[in-house]
Amino acid sequence: MQEMVRLERLTKRFGAVQAVDGVSFSVARGEVLGFLGPNGAGKSTTMRMLTGFVLPTSGTARVMGFDVVREPRRAKERIGYLPEGAPSYGDMSPLGFLRFVGEMRGIHGKELARRIGVAFERTGLEEVANRPIETLSKGFRRRVGLAQAILHDPPVLVLDEPTDGLDPNQKHEVRKLVREMSRDKAIIVSTHILEEVDAVCDRVVIIARGRIVADARPEELERRSPTHNAVRLTVDRERATEAMDAIRTLNTVREVRRLEEVNGVATLLALPVDGADLGAQVSQLLYGRGIRIERLAVERGRLDDVFRELTQGGSA
Amino acid sequence: MDIVRTVVRRELAAYFTTPLAYVFIVIFLALAGAFAFFLGGFFERGQADLESFFVFHPWLYLFLVPAVAMRLWAEERRTGTIELLMTLPASTFQIVLGKFLAAWIFTGIALALTFPFWLTVNYLGEPDNGVILAAYLGSWAIAGAFIAIGACASALTKNQVIAFVLGAAICFLFLMSGVDLVLAAFRGWAPDWFVDLVASFSLITHFNELAKGVINAATAVYLATLVGVCLLVNTLIVDLEKAR
Numbered sequence: 001m002q003e004m005v006r007l008e009r010l011t012k013r014f015g016a017v018q019a020v021d022g023v024s025f026s027v028a029r030g031e032v033l034g035f036l037g038p039n040g041a042g043k044s045t046t047m048r049m050l051t052g053f054v055l056p057t058s059g060t061a062r063v064m065g066f067d068v069v070r071e072p073r074r075a076k077e078r079i080g081y082l083p084e085g086a087p088s089y090g091d092m093s094p095l096g097f098l099r100f101v102g103e104m105r106g107i108h109g110k111e112l113a114r115r116i117g118v119a120f121e122r123t124g125l126e127e128v129a130n131r132p133i134e135t136l137s138k139g140f141r142r143r144v145g146l147a148q149a150i151l152h153d154p155p156v157l158v159l160d161e162p163t164d165g166l167d168p169n170q171k172h173e174v175r176k177l178v179r180e181m182s183r184d185k186a187i188i189v190s191t192h193i194l195e196e197v198d199a200v201c202d203r204v205v206i207i208a209r210g211r212i213v214a215d216a217r218p219e220e221l222e223r224r225s226p227t228h229n230a231v232r233l234t235v236d237r238e239r240a241t242e243a244m245d246a247i248r249t250l251n252t253v254r255e256v257r258r259l260e261e262v263n264g265v266a267t268l269l270a271l272p273v274d275g276a277d278l279g280a281q282v283s284q285l286l287y288g289r290g291i292r293i294e295r296l297a298v299e300r301g302r303l304d305d306v307f308r309e310l311t312q313g314g315s316a
Numbered sequence: 317m318d319i320v321r322t323v324v325r326r327e328l329a330a331y332f333t334t335p336l337a338y339v340f341i342v343i344f345l346a347l348a349g350a351f352a353f354f355l356g357g358f359f360e361r362g363q364a365d366l367e368s369f370f371v372f373h374p375w376l377y378l379f380l381v382p383a384v385a386m387r388l389w390a391e392e393r394r395t396g397t398i399e400l401l402m403t404l405p406a407s408t409f410q411i412v413l414g415k416f417l418a419a420w421i422f423t424g425i426a427l428a429l430t431f432p433f434w435l436t437v438n439y440l441g442e443p444d445n446g447v448i449l450a451a452y453l454g455s456w457a458i459a460g461a462f463i464a465i466g467a468c469a470s471a472l473t474k475n476q477v478i479a480f481v482l483g484a485a486i487c488f489l490f491l492m493s494g495v496d497l498v499l500a501a502f503r504g505w506a507p508d509w510f511v512d513l514v515a516s517f518s519l520i521t522h523f524n525e526l527a528k529g530v531i532n533a534a535t536a537v538y539l540a541t542l543v544g545v546c547l548l549v550n551t552l553i554v555d556l557e558k559a560r
């Protein structure tokens with residue numbers, strides 16, 4: 001796997017505020033990295049250092065081998081960047097704006113027209129191409145920002161909260177776009193929305209108070225959740241207590257909870273010790289006691305539990 | 317050069333998409349006319365020249381030009397587009413230069429629209445059009461110096477009103493530095509060469525020559541240096557903001 005982005009001990013201090021504190025990670029071609037953290041964790045500041053908008057206090061950021069501080073031009077040429085809030089010139093039309101950005105990137109004439117066409121098609125902007133950006137809805141404005149970022153088909157995409165403030169359909173569209181483009185690019189997407197991670201990310205870096213607290217695949221993180229491999233099952237209400245006592249006798253079970261009761265059927269949740277596999281044991285045990293299980297499901301684990309545990313006290 | 321031209325085109329377009337540009341031009345033309353006729357005695361002088369028209373330009377520029385320059389950087393900062401601009405593969409100086417040129421061209425357009433004055437004196441008499449052309453260039457150069465100063469002020473803040481006040485104040489100092497009142501403040505303690513230096517910064521002294529159509533090398537060098545230094549300071553201000 002080709003490494004496209006590399007951050008090494010990146011640090012930024014604003015006066016007394018340590019916004020980013022020794023952040024290191026790298027992103028390979030084809031990888032979508034979810035950059036997670038509560039508000040004020042330092043996501044935007046990290047991205048701003050990577051894209052050359054903010055100079056690091058210390059540490060380095062490289063894009064395709066080019067140091068952003070030493071060779072800003074070469075690094076910036078290889079990045080498509082959607083800043084937080086998708087700023088754009090309100091007095092321009094999407095077409096005029098993309099022309100401006102394209103020409104600033106040295107693309108002209110027919111080639112520029114072709115690329116604008118591609119970017120418009122991918123982001124669905126054709127219908128508003130000539131309207132002033134300030135008259136467009138938030139969703140369209142976000143798309144203008146995305147179109148601008150992908151215009152030059154950059155090997156590295158940096159998207160700061162690309163779905164923030166969008167409605168569910170728009171969020172879905174943006175995620176689809178990110179997925180489509182991920183094949184030959186390295187993409188970093190910041191978010192504080194956890195569902196995003198499952199939807200688009202191959203890898204997750206969680207940051208809290210400027211420091212990385214986790215760098216793993218989403219499944220690995222889910223595995224750290226206390227509910228990973230927990231068994232959720234439903235039994236007749238009359239036998240619920242009996243079933244719970246039985247399950248508690250298993251030494252692979254840490255805890256059994258009674259969650260809800262609907263139409264005389266109780267839902268139980270059995271939490272494993274160290275993520276042990278409980279499903280077979282529980283069903284055999286209850287079968288042996290003649291307790292009928294209506295439904296049984298093994299939980300993958302909840303990212304938000306993990307997220308909360310890792311970032312607790314970190315939100316501003 | 318491509319990048320500078322792209323920036324110029326965008327900035328110029330930005331001026332003309334708001335009614336503010338037209339308001340500015342109308343105010344400039346109205347005031348330039350009113351000053352020339354009522355204060356300068358354009359007709360009463362009985363002379364076929366435009367001196368009475370040009371002498372008031374620095375005073376007009378004093379508050380009109382900072383108004384043109386105030387949005388250059390402050391607006392980008394306020395709306396966050398600066399983040400987009402500064403992450404494009406362009407050098408800060410190219411962007412600084414492009415913005416300066418756009419604003420300067422804009423004031424040039426406003427100035428060019430005063431051509432009816434020139435037509436009038438040519439209709440009424442036989443002026444020295446070489447002198448008039450030189451005075452126009454001189455006036456435009458002063459506007460350029462003020463733009464460069466105003467752009468620096470704009471780069472310091474995201475508030476356009478502050479950018480305007482700061483820009484106008486600095487322009488005022490440069491305009492007035494030859495006046496005795498200002499020089500007196502230095503005379504007590506500074507060496508003579510320093511007082512002379514401050515006096516030589518005075519845009520009004522330089523401009524009075526320009527208005528007569530006299531372009532001398534010292535004035536040209538001074539104005540070019542002033543603009544150059546301001547552009548470098550502007551670049552520095554923008555770059556330092558990144559390292560904050």
Ligand SMILES: Nc1ncnc2c1ncn2[C@@H]1O[C@H](COP(=O)(O)OP(=O)(O)O)[C@@H](O)[C@H]1O
Pocket residue numbers: 014017018019037038039040041042043044045046316
């Ligand atoms: N320009 C700045 N000046 C001072 N403090 C800043 C600046 N930008 C960010 N910060 C501070 O740095 C911390 C991280 O902010 P940010 O990177 O925006 O977090 P996130 O994007 O994760 O919400 C916050 O405490 C924020 O207040």
Ligand SMILES: [Mg+2]
Pocket residue numbers: 040043044045084
């Ligand atoms: Mg942020």
